[in-house]
Amino acid sequence: MNRPTKLRTSLLRIALFCFASWFILQEGCIASTPAAITGIEDEDSINGSPALPNEPDYQRALPTADIIIDAGHGGIDGGAHYKEVLEKDINLAVARKVYLLLRSSGVRAILNRNGDYALSDDNRWHPSRSRHKRDLSQRSQLSGEIRTNIVISLHVNWAKNKEVRGPLVLHQDEGQSALLAYCIQDALNRQQQTRFIPRLGKPFYLLNVIKQPAVIVEMGFISHEGDRHMLTDPRKQEQVASAIASGVRNYILLR
Numbered sequence: 001m002n003r004p005t006k007l008r009t010s011l012l013r014i015a016l017f018c019f020a021s022w023f024i025l026q027e028g029c030i031a032s033t034p035a036a037i038t039g040i041e042d043e044d045s046i047n048g049s050p051a052l053p054n055e056p057d058y059q060r061a062l063p064t065a066d067i068i069i070d071a072g073h074g075g076i077d078g079g080a081h082y083k084e085v086l087e088k089d090i091n092l093a094v095a096r097k098v099y100l101l102l103r104s105s106g107v108r109a110i111l112n113r114n115g116d117y118a119l120s121d122d123n124r125w126h127p128s129r130s131r132h133k134r135d136l137s138q139r140s141q142l143s144g145e146i147r148t149n150i151v152i153s154l155h156v157n158w159a160k161n162k163e164v165r166g167p168l169v170l171h172q173d174e175g176q177s178a179l180l181a182y183c184i185q186d187a188l189n190r191q192q193q194t195r196f197i198p199r200l201g202k203p204f205y206l207l208n209v210i211k212q213p214a215v216i217v218e219m220g221f222i223s224h225e226g227d228r229h230m231l232t233d234p235r236k237q238e239q240v241a242s243a244i245a246s247g248v249r250n251y252i253l254l255r
């Protein structure tokens with residue numbers, strides 16, 4: 001064999017060797033590709049049942065929250081009133097503040113209305129012709145659709161006797177709801193220098209249908225001059241909101 005032929009044979013051998021090595025390496029790689037990269041093999045397929053890669057997690061797609069803040073009334077339903085002062089406006093203003101305070105301290109809060117409208121307008125499923133019933137059922141439905149731990153519903157009280165004042169928290173016939181009510185009542189008592197104790201809110205539809213611990217917070221009396229001033233002054237509303245938010249945070253620490 002002359003020199004150029006020898007060289008060509010050697011080169012051909014090297015090329016063949018490289019190709020064979022590459023081929024073996026490729027086979028080996030495919031066989032040993034980790035399941036985590038392909039995403040095909042998981043625990044189920046190992047156990048013999050078919051695996052469903054990339055199956056959407058519908059549970060995770062539902063909104064979740066630590067707390068739903070229900071701003072009572074809205075739209076055509078003004079709630080209690082004193083002359084031109086409407087309960088629905090106070091509830092919304094304080095609810096927005098409570099929402100921001102809780103969110104800023106890391107509590108996952110959801111506000112069920114952020115404007116002046118009736119929730120009964122959203123309700124197309126309740127057969128009742130009563131706007132009030134549709135409104136209440138829509139509020140309770142929300143707590144069923146959103147995975148939440150607790151619900152607080154903000155309201156303002158009214159009494160014939162204009163001397164009656166102060167906060168009152170109503171709870172369900174259940175321990176967690178009572179604990180939540182005590183936490184919020186205590187914070188509002190400190191803020192308003194009162195010494196009221198929460199009450200069982202048995203006749204309240206919302207408390208009866210909501211599955212999670214829920215409370216109704218009557219923040220003060222629209223019929224009392226001092227309370228009305230507190231509930232309509234934005235700076236004083238901030239103090240009411242701050243008390244409610246601190247009550248909620250105390251409950252979260254205690255439960």
Ligand SMILES: [Zn+2]
Nearest residue numbers: 072079155156
């Ligand atoms: Zn109300």
